[in-house]
Amino acid sequence: MDFSEKWGTSIDEAVRLALEDLKLTRDEVNVTVLEEPSRGFFGIGQKLAKVRVEKITVVKAPEPEEIKEKTAAKPASAERSAERTAPSGEKKTERPQRDRSERPERRDDRRPERGERSDRRERGRRDKDRERPQRSESKLALRVRPDDLQEMTEHPALTFLNEVSEKMGLVLEVKCYVNEENVFIDIEGKDSGTIIGKRGQTLDAIQYLTSLVVNKDSEKYIRVVIDAENYRAKRERTLEQLANRLADKVKRSGKSVRLEPMNPYERKVIHATLQGRPEVTTRSEGEEPYRRVIIERK
Structure with a gap:
C-alpha cells in the first residue's frame, strides 16, 4: 500500500493511525489534511480529522x-x-x-x-460472518416498530432531549413511544436538519447519549431509537442503492471498493443488501469508530 487515509479525533491521531497502517515513520511520508477536526457542542456534532499519508520513496513497478x-x-x-x-x-x-x-x-x-489471495478471501469471509446480521434479525430493524408502543408525555428520554435542544437553541417537537424493551423518539421541526447533522452523525451521537440516560438506572437493557423527519428510512434506502451500485462497479472492474467509515448498523445494511449477490463478497476492516466495509469480487 502506497498511501493511507485515516480519521481521528485530531490530526496527530489520524497521522499516527496512518503511519501504523503503512508501517512507516513520519520522515518517510507526506501528509495532506483532507478535513479539519471540530469539537462541536458538548461533543454533539463533532467532526473528525481526516488525513492522507503517502510514501516519499519511489513506487515499484507493478x-x-x-x-x-x-x-x-x-x-x-x-x-x-x-x-x-x-x-x-x-x-x-x-x-x-x-x-x-x-x-x-x-x-x-x-x-x-x-495462496495470498485465498488467505485474504478466507479472512474476509470470517470478518463478514462476524458482522453479517443473523436471519432472525430484520435488516429493517430500525424501521419496524412493535405494535404495543404507547405515547408518553413524561419520560427520561423526553426530559433529556428537551434540555439538549433548548441549550442548542433548536426549535423541535419531540414525541416519545415506549414499551417494556424499546423507546422510539420522533423529532420534527424547522431545526431537524441540525439535529440530524452530516450523514446522521449528530443524530447518532444524540441517540447514544439518550440510551445512556435511559439505561442508567434500568435493570435490563432498553433499546433507544431516535429518528428525525424519517431520516433513518431514507438513509437505509440510500445505503442499499449505494451498495448495489458499487457491487456492479466491482463486478465490472474486478477491483475492490472501500467505503467510508460507518456505524455498526449501517455496515449491517451494506452486508445484508449484498448478501444475495453471488458475484461479490463483503467484509469489514479497521477499529471503531473508523471501521468500514470492503466490497470485493469473488
Whole structure:
C-alpha cells in the first residue's frame, strides 16, 4: 500500500493511525489534511480529522510488469548461452528445451499469489460472518416498530432531549413511544436538519447519549431509537442503492471498493443488501469508530 487515509479525533491521531497502517515513520511520508477536526457542542456534532499519508520513496513497478520483464529476459540470456556453447545447426533443438524448463519456474512464481489471495478471501469471509446480521434479525430493524408502543408525555428520554435542544437553541417537537424493551423518539421541526447533522452523525451521537440516560438506572437493557423527519428510512434506502451500485462497479472492474467509515448498523445494511449477490463478497476492516466495509469480487 502506497498511501493511507485515516480519521481521528485530531490530526496527530489520524497521522499516527496512518503511519501504523503503512508501517512507516513520519520522515518517510507526506501528509495532506483532507478535513479539519471540530469539537462541536458538548461533543454533539463533532467532526473528525481526516488525513492522507503517502510514501516519499519511489513506487515499484507493478508486479505483472516485473514478471513480464523477467520472462522476456530469460530466453534472451539462454539464447546467447546456447550460441556460445552449441553449433549453429543445434539452435533450433535448444529452444523447445528452454521453453519447457522455464514453464515450471513461472508457475512457481504464481503460486504464492494465489495462496495470498485465498488467505485474504478466507479472512474476509470470517470478518463478514462476524458482522453479517443473523436471519432472525430484520435488516429493517430500525424501521419496524412493535405494535404495543404507547405515547408518553413524561419520560427520561423526553426530559433529556428537551434540555439538549433548548441549550442548542433548536426549535423541535419531540414525541416519545415506549414499551417494556424499546423507546422510539420522533423529532420534527424547522431545526431537524441540525439535529440530524452530516450523514446522521449528530443524530447518532444524540441517540447514544439518550440510551445512556435511559439505561442508567434500568435493570435490563432498553433499546433507544431516535429518528428525525424519517431520516433513518431514507438513509437505509440510500445505503442499499449505494451498495448495489458499487457491487456492479466491482463486478465490472474486478477491483475492490472501500467505503467510508460507518456505524455498526449501517455496515449491517451494506452486508445484508449484498448478501444475495453471488458475484461479490463483503467484509469489514479497521477499529471503531473508523471501521468500514470492503466490497470485493469473488
